[in-house]
Amino acid sequence: MKSQKLNQSFYLNKDVINVAKKLLGKILVTNINNTITSGIIVETEAYAGIDDKASHAYNNKRTQRTETMYEKGGVSYIYLCYGMYYLFNVVTNINNIPHAVLIRAVEPLDGINKMKKRRKMKGSKYNFTNGPGKLSIALGIDNSFNGESLLSDKIWIEDNGIKFSKKDILSSPRIGVDYAKEDIKLPYRFYIKDNKWISKL
DNA sequence: AAACGGATTGGCT
DNA sequence: GCCAATCCGTTTC
16 A cells, blocks of 8 residues: 555544544654654554643643644644653644644654664664654654644655554553643553553553 | 653743 | 653662
């Protein structure tokens, strides 16, 4: 099967949980100055908008930062975490519904040497895309990608025909959202069983 | 194997 | 001023 860029309708899906699961096995690609780097998405988290206490858009919060999430599905939402990491999210649903999926880990595919170089790791023994901050550095994603269309030729997601069976898709509570009160426990993190590139068990 | 602290800055209470 | 959708090198059990 020929690799196929995901189209607008994929991102307009109104069920962000379903999109988070369907993104597993898809390929996240960046093209920066004609350098292609990519990875297979193996870990995601759904953030379900205004009713989700873990979401930046909880309670319909609109700020300069969150405004990107209110856009029509199919753009990227990038924000700075802990003052030093740019995390990549896929905006979903229709205009004004601020749903998003955080990509937490990818399995390296194309441009592996380039990704290692961007990560500036000493030696080669380290995983370099098994976490949301790491994969952004590896793929060259920074704040300039905020609001960028996923139908563009700078960053996009494609379907290579990879399919995981249902029993290989596991769920858990989301990582690092201890502030989210009762929503801490929601099983909105999805990842591939036994995949060595996920951020943690 | 686990625990800890430093890096570094935007966005709130 | 404090905390955050993190990561890494170092220290301690």
